[in-house]
Amino acid sequence: MLKLSLKKLDELFAAMAQSQALYIPADNGGQAQYLRWAPGMKMTAALNTVRSAKDFFFPQTEGLVNFKMTGKTIEVIDPRTEAEDFVVFGVRACDARSFSILDKVFLVDPVDTYYQNRREHGTIVTMACRQPEETCFCTSFGIDPTHPEGDAVCWMTDDALYFEAVTPKGEALKEKIASLFEESDDAAVKAQQAETKAVLDRLPLHTFTAEPLGGDVLMKVFDSPSWKSLSEACLGCGTCTFVCPTCQCYDVRDFDTGNGIQRFRCWDSCMYSDFTLMAHGNSRNSQVERFRQRFMHKLVYFPANNDGEYGCVGCGRCLAKCPISMNIVKVAKCLEGELK
Amino acid sequence: MQGMMIARAGELLENGTVTRVLGWQTGEFVYDITPAVFESAEELEKGFVYNSFCGNNLSKYLIQASRKEGKILVFLKPCDTYSFNQLIKEHRIVRENVYIIGIPCDGKTDGEFLKAKGVKGILGIREEGDNFVVDTLYGEKTIAREDALPERCRNCKSKKHMVYDELMGEEGEVLDSHRFDMVEKLEAMTPDERFAFWRSQLSRCIRCNACRNVCPACSCEKCVFDNPQSGIAQKAAADSFEENMFHIIRAFHVAGRCTDCGECSRVCPQNIPLHLLNRKFIKDIDTFYGEYQAGEDTESRAPLTNYTQEDVEPSIVYTRGGNN
Numbered sequence: 313m314l315k316l317s318l319k320k321l322d323e324l325f326a327a328m329a330q331s332q333a334l335y336i337p338a339d340n341g342g343q344a345q346y347l348r349w350a351p352g353m354k355m356t357a358a359l360n361t362v363r364s365a366k367d368f369f370f371p372q373t374e375g376l377v378n379f380k381m382t383g384k385t386i387e388v389i390d391p392r393t394e395a396e397d398f399v400v401f402g403v404r405a406c407d408a409r410s411f412s413i414l415d416k417v418f419l420v421d422p423v424d425t426y427y428q429n430r431r432e433h434g435t436i437v438t439m440a441c442r443q444p445e446e447t448c449f450c451t452s453f454g455i456d457p458t459h460p461e462g463d464a465v466c467w468m469t470d471d472a473l474y475f476e477a478v479t480p481k482g483e484a485l486k487e488k489i490a491s492l493f494e495e496s497d498d499a500a501v502k503a504q505q506a507e508t509k510a511v512l513d514r515l516p517l518h519t520f521t522a523e524p525l526g527g528d529v530l531m532k533v534f535d536s537p538s539w540k541s542l543s544e545a546c547l548g549c550g551t552c553t554f555v556c557p558t559c560q561c562y563d564v565r566d567f568d569t570g571n572g573i574q575r576f577r578c579w580d581s582c583m584y585s586d587f588t589l590m591a592h593g594n595s596r597n598s599q600v601e602r603f604r605q606r607f608m609h610k611l612v613y614f615p616a617n618n619d620g621e622y623g624c625v626g627c628g629r630c631l632a633k634c635p636i637s638m639n640i641v642k643v644a645k646c647l648e649g650e651l652k
Numbered sequence: 653m654q655g656m657m658i659a660r661a662g663e664l665l666e667n668g669t670v671t672r673v674l675g676w677q678t679g680e681f682v683y684d685i686t687p688a689v690f691e692s693a694e695e696l697e698k699g700f701v702y703n704s705f706c707g708n709n710l711s712k713y714l715i716q717a718s719r720k721e722g723k724i725l726v727f728l729k730p731c732d733t734y735s736f737n738q739l740i741k742e743h744r745i746v747r748e749n750v751y752i753i754g755i756p757c758d759g760k761t762d763g764e765f766l767k768a769k770g771v772k773g774i775l776g777i778r779e780e781g782d783n784f785v786v787d788t789l790y791g792e793k794t795i796a797r798e799d800a801l802p803e804r805c806r807n808c809k810s811k812k813h814m815v816y817d818e819l820m821g822e823e824g825e826v827l828d829s830h831r832f833d834m835v836e837k838l839e840a841m842t843p844d845e846r847f848a849f850w851r852s853q854l855s856r857c858i859r860c861n862a863c864r865n866v867c868p869a870c871s872c873e874k875c876v877f878d879n880p881q882s883g884i885a886q887k888a889a890a891d892s893f894e895e896n897m898f899h900i901i902r903a904f905h906v907a908g909r910c911t912d913c914g915e916c917s918r919v920c921p922q923n924i925p926l927h928l929l930n931r932k933f934i935k936d937i938d939t940f941y942g943e944y945q946a947g948e949d950t951e952s953r954a955p956l957t958n959y960t961q962e963d964v965e966p967s968i969v970y971t972r973g974g975n976n
Contacts, residue, residue: 341856342768343923359772362921363858372858373888443790446681446773511789516680516775545687545713549862551921563887578888581860585878586885632764635862635919636708637684645680 314475314486315496321473325349325401327489332397332435335368337361346400355402359445360627364557365407366414368400369430372554373578376426376564380572391574392426395433399485402439405460406450406627410557411436412461413625416618417560435481438462440501442508447628449517449641455625457512458505467501474501520641522622524648526612533612534604538646543603545636550581552630552639553606558623561587582606607643653755654702656820657727660753661700662693664725670751671722674713676706682777683763687713689724702727704779707760709915711735711745712868718746726750729757730824731804733814734911734947735868740815741950742909744871754816756824759797759805762918769795804914804927807831814948831912835931854895856922859888863899863916863926869906869946903929908937908956911947940964 316324328334334349337356344358346365375391411431418427438460441448450457459465464482467474475493477486512518525533553559563580566573580587582605588596596602614623624640631639661673677688677699687708690696709732717724728736733754739745763774766786773789784800786793798806809831811824838846861877864870876882877898889895903910903926912934916926937944941955941963 341852341923343856345856373890443772445767446775446789511773514789541688544689545708547862547865547919549865549919550858550860551862551919554858554860555921565887567890576890578890580887584861584887585874586880589880631680631684632767633921635866637679637686639684641680642686 313496313498313501314490314493316473316475316493318468318471318473320492321355322351324473324489324492325353326351327492328399328401328485331488332399335398335400337402349401359441359443359448360404360407360629362555362629362633364410364555364627364629365400365403365436366410366557366560368398368434369411369427370414370418370560370562370579373576374426376575376577378572378574382571386572392429395430397433397435399435399437401437402466403436403460403462404439404441404627405455405457406448406625407557408436408438408461409450409453409455409625410627413558413614413618413621413623414560416621435464435485436462437464437466437482437485440465440467440505440508442468442504444508444511444515445628445632446516447631448515449520449626449628451512451515451518452520452522452626453622453624458508467504469500469504472500474498517626517641520626520644522611522624522644522648524651525644526615529651530612530616532651533647534608536647536650538650539600539604542638542643542646543600546583546599546603546638547635548583548585548599548602549635550579550583551633551635553581553583554579555629555633557625557627557629558610582609607640610640611644653821654700657702657753657755658696658700660820661690661696661725664751665691665693665696669723670725672717672720672724673700674710674717674724674726676701676708681763681774683761683766683774689717702755704758704761704777704784705763707762707918709735709866709868709913711739712866712871714745714750715739715871718749720749723749723751725753727753727755728813728816729755729760730810730813731757731808731911731913733816734810734945735913736947737814737950738909738911738947739868739871741947741954742871752816752818754813754819754823756821757811759801759808761800761802761805765802766795766800768923769799771795802914802918803925804912804917807833809912809945815950832931832935834925834928835935838928838932850896851892853924854899855892856924857889857895857899858922859886859898860921862919862921864902866915866919867902867906868911868913868915869909870902899924899926899929903933906930907933908944908954909946910934911945940968 329349335346336349337344338347338353339356344356344361345363346361378389378391380387418424441457463479464477477483561580562577564577566575583602588594610623615621664670673690676685678701679685683705685705687710710726711732740747771786771793776787778785782797784795807829808827809829810826812826877886879885910930914927937955944955
């Protein structure tokens, strides 16, 4: 394990940023978000960013293809510029797991080459959690916030940063920065992990589980009368879907440039009224149906199709941000209560 | 107050005055409160709550709720009564299907706001005099109530209910607030400074539409931005121009109708002070057409939908110069 005094954190960032873009969670307008590092930028004290780290691989808007018309010929242009190599530093365990969930969507046949391209260029350096919030429930999905996944993992104590490379990408990064570090044992890391685990046991949602849903009870859950009251106050906004690290739905739209088309995709939300609007009409005409879809997808359909893996990582963003404070935990608890 | 509300709501359900009650429901934590409809005394006992976290303005829900069969009881804070009146003026709520109980409000905070003040891991909160004592995973924290309230409550415009069928607690007064102070600061900036301010704010927008969907003045059946037939439907802002224009167009659309309830800024997940756009319009309307508060009544003609010979001419834009 490598160790670095926190006094040298700026040097570390400079070294990482030397050969590729570096993004760190920093404060902007009172909100934490990933920003491209520049000398002088400090890491946020917030536990996590408001927008998740999925933006790096699945940005909110992205050009897919351009068509340019000259007379009777149509030129097809690939608007992609080769993505640069980049490092995302300070990703939390929940967001790190979200990448493997998104991979199951975008990297299966047919592979989404836009996503794949970014994924290949990105190195993920994760940061173990020390002070989880009451909204955290990643452990419910088998995630260990004291030892996140990632190309490399870090632990931050009061005075030092500990670094461990995990994948070949992580090893490659380690080579570039190793000279700043000293070798160290893992005693401080072990102590911190034990301390954090004690807090995890005290989290209000630490016993939460989505396991009773799904499987044989799928239709029973789908037909539950509770969807109506659960969704009654839903505003139909896209906050939960847009701050969610695993929501992956998008729309493909054409922008008419006057002499051609720019075809782009942008995040879409199953909470929006025109999400399922098709030529024949709309298959989900009420907010109850739209609301149900979001939670069924994460808690029932996704695990059914992906060897039991849930479409939720317990980051707690939707708990914190929903304008009416309705969320996946309340929904799951209510439905599970009915099954008992 | 909560106990009185539950008891009275139970009575009104019992004697058939109303068939449903619109209020607030407890959540997983002390602060995550959801607007909810209650249909029985048991439901009220189980989940009804009224405390310092009941910030949601319930008036907009009445657009749908008042169209259903039977009468609904709603609890409205002073702030929410302005929205209610404005929606009545716009013929969006069926008045006879609503029974209003006006309730007092000492300002509402929320979990996110407390966290922005550096409180982590909230487990419980109790109100002790002028303080919030927050029990957290990392020890106890005390915050002065004044510091724990968002801007809209620190600059509360009124403790007085504009409409009600009955009142609980003491009726308050319309207040002299400092709600235009920040607008004045923005007006004093150079155009470039002001542009930079708004770009830094609006560039964070993720177009979740929470501001629009929560806004009682945004009551169109179908928003142009959601309507594929409109030609300007937009799911995501493609560039900074679209990012700016969504909010500016929305502010124009609610100008003269916005009651300044502040829900837009409360719900913004990106902490954008959207209410400042609306307050600029309110302040300008006050200046050019005389003091006007949307939602104060249900009958008067609003400045922007009325004509008087004293109305300013369009040339006011030039006379004021580019810096206002």
